[in-house]
Amino acid sequence: MSTLLKIRDIRLEGRSDEQWNPIINGVDLTLQKGEVLGLIGESGAGKSTLGLAAMGFTRDGVRISSGSVEFDGIDLVNASAAVKRGLLGKRIAYVAQSAAASFNPAHRIIEQHYEGPTQHGVMSKADSIADGVELYGKLRLPNPDEIGFRYPHQVSGGQLQRAMTAMAMACRPDLIIFDEPTTALDVTTQIEVLASIREIVEEYDTAAIYITHDLAVVAQMADQIKVLLKGDEVETADTRTMLAAPTQEYTKSLWAVRSFERPTKPAVNTGAVPVVSVRNVDAAYGTVPVLHDVSFDIHEGRTVAVVGESGSGKSTTARCITGLLPPKAGEIAFDGNVLPADYRKRDKSQLRQAQMIYQMADTALNPRMSIGNIISRPVQFYTGLTGKALRARVDSLLDQIELEPTQYYNRLPSELSGGQKQRIGIARALAAEPKFIICDEVTSALDQLVAEGILRLLAKLQDELKLSYMFITHDLATVRAIADEVVVMKDGRVVEQGEKKAMFTPPHHAYTDLLLSSVPEMDPDWLTNLLQERGVDNIGDAAVDKM
Numbered sequence: 001m002s003t004l005l006k007i008r009d010i011r012l013e014g015r016s017d018e019q020w021n022p023i024i025n026g027v028d029l030t031l032q033k034g035e036v037l038g039l040i041g042e043s044g045a046g047k048s049t050l051g052l053a054a055m056g057f058t059r060d061g062v063r064i065s066s067g068s069v070e071f072d073g074i075d076l077v078n079a080s081a082a083v084k085r086g087l088l089g090k091r092i093a094y095v096a097q098s099a100a101a102s103f104n105p106a107h108r109i110i111e112q113h114y115e116g117p118t119q120h121g122v123m124s125k126a127d128s129i130a131d132g133v134e135l136y137g138k139l140r141l142p143n144p145d146e147i148g149f150r151y152p153h154q155v156s157g158g159q160l161q162r163a164m165t166a167m168a169m170a171c172r173p174d175l176i177i178f179d180e181p182t183t184a185l186d187v188t189t190q191i192e193v194l195a196s197i198r199e200i201v202e203e204y205d206t207a208a209i210y211i212t213h214d215l216a217v218v219a220q221m222a223d224q225i226k227v228l229l230k231g232d233e234v235e236t237a238d239t240r241t242m243l244a245a246p247t248q249e250y251t252k253s254l255w256a257v258r259s260f261e262r263p264t265k266p267a268v269n270t271g272a273v274p275v276v277s278v279r280n281v282d283a284a285y286g287t288v289p290v291l292h293d294v295s296f297d298i299h300e301g302r303t304v305a306v307v308g309e310s311g312s313g314k315s316t317t318a319r320c321i322t323g324l325l326p327p328k329a330g331e332i333a334f335d336g337n338v339l340p341a342d343y344r345k346r347d348k349s350q351l352r353q354a355q356m357i358y359q360m361a362d363t364a365l366n367p368r369m370s371i372g373n374i375i376s377r378p379v380q381f382y383t384g385l386t387g388k389a390l391r392a393r394v395d396s397l398l399d400q401i402e403l404e405p406t407q408y409y410n411r412l413p414s415e416l417s418g419g420q421k422q423r424i425g426i427a428r429a430l431a432a433e434p435k436f437i438i439c440d441e442v443t444s445a446l447d448q449l450v451a452e453g454i455l456r457l458l459a460k461l462q463d464e465l466k467l468s469y470m471f472i473t474h475d476l477a478t479v480r481a482i483a484d485e486v487v488v489m490k491d492g493r494v495v496e497q498g499e500k501k502a503m504f505t506p507p508h509h510a511y512t513d514l515l516l517s518s519v520p521e522m523d524p525d526w527l528t529n530l531l532q533e534r535g536v537d538n539i540g541d542a543a544v545d546k547m
Helices: 047-055 081-087 109-119 125-140 157-171 187-203 214-219 240-244 249-255 313-321 348-352 369-382 387-400 418-430 450-463 476-482 511-515 526-533
Strands: 003-016 020-032 036-040 064-073 091-096 175-179 205-209 225-231 234-237 277-287 289-298 303-307 329-334 354-357 435-438 468-472 485-490 493-499
Touching: 003 047, 020 064, 020 205, 020 234, 036 047, 036 214, 047 064, 047 175, 047 205, 091 157, 109 125, 109 157, 125 157, 125 187, 125 493, 157 187, 187 214, 187 511, 205 214, 214 526, 225 240, 225 249, 225 418, 225 511, 234 240, 234 249, 234 313, 249 329, 277 313, 289 313, 289 329, 289 493, 303 313, 303 476, 313 354, 313 435, 313 468, 329 450, 348 354, 354 418, 369 387, 369 418, 387 418, 418 450, 450 476, 450 511, 468 476, 485 511
Parallel strands: 036 205, 036 225, 091 175, 175 205, 303 468, 303 485, 354 435, 435 468
Antiparallel strands: 003 020, 003 064, 225 234, 277 289, 277 329, 485 493
């Protein structure tokens, strides 16, 4: 194999408070044609910054201060804008973490697919459309002849992530940067995406940098692994060696399983009135039914984890509870009292009792508003506080989420890390002083260490404020850590529910067993073996039978 990418002593800095601060501190990287390098490390390690630097690109406020980036003999640090434009999208491609935030919502998927090949003169529009359909088929997207002519919001997250991979492959690049491409996907969809990525990279002998905080995922994808910590390289080795015998203490700590798990709570007293009761709910989007006779209860001070693959109805159930999607049948009760189906018919006291924390803090916070204003708005709306009393309440909320008020009140969301943004989302939910909070995949976009901090914070707040949580998640490690009860959903129906201990003890419902068996393991052969066990001859046929 010949060397495709060579990075030597690369140093990057970020501008803050009128001065430049180090982000990457002299990292080396070598990538051969057809090789996959896994970049891992906690939030702030510099993974994404290094991945972008491998393209000769930096975000606003970041600069390459020294070192070299050589792609196939081309000096990307000193290359002209015209040279870079000729490479990016054609020979070097990028797959972002959030496909939903990366696609233009005003244009069909296929229109965004053929833009690169036509602009770079690789093929005509007609040929690019035909090639896109072929790539959709290779990536096992449903209805490949038709799916590209939908808008981004008309497909699932896993499908959109694969469409983005197809778009990255449109010009048959030599190098692809995958930046957390499966972070927000459920475990069964993740298998499809991982298998599809692996097959298409192998077929076209494409080199790749795979950025992730999920060690089990990188074990399935990478030939070698590089560990970063606060901009420094900790160690690099081939994947099997790294998994079997990491040499550095920091790497060993990453290998450790998440330690946090809440103590088991006593069973609910018979006859206790639930804080939230979902009773025989049916729901539809237009004429398409999506929920079928869904029922479960959430009691005071308890966490009910709702799990299932993409499209199972988890978030739709949350929309019904909040009144954003009125049910077609059934009802939602709060403290035993039936709520109006439509949120617009609920009074302020009913609205305040059910709040949400969203999955993607990046898109859930107004980028133009300061942190103080973001939290102040719901405080003022629900309590009527103004002036010094309002500021005192906001400061108190910042203290509750363990952020110093004087340091964070006037900051913008762009000045916060992912974990800090999620804490602001928690404070905004607490501003209404609710009894019940829906946590919608609140740790899925965070690395293991930051996610554990968020889970510990939520547990502490639950104990202090006697909160009830509906925890929507695809991460079964999170379920083990925080849940009291588990509801498993598939195709808009509840297929199994019960106390956490019982749910994780065999025998399981067939679908629950599928979810449990789909959680990646720290074994480089896990994905290949799993596909073989499920009778998948070709890696790309990983759109497994969902039972």
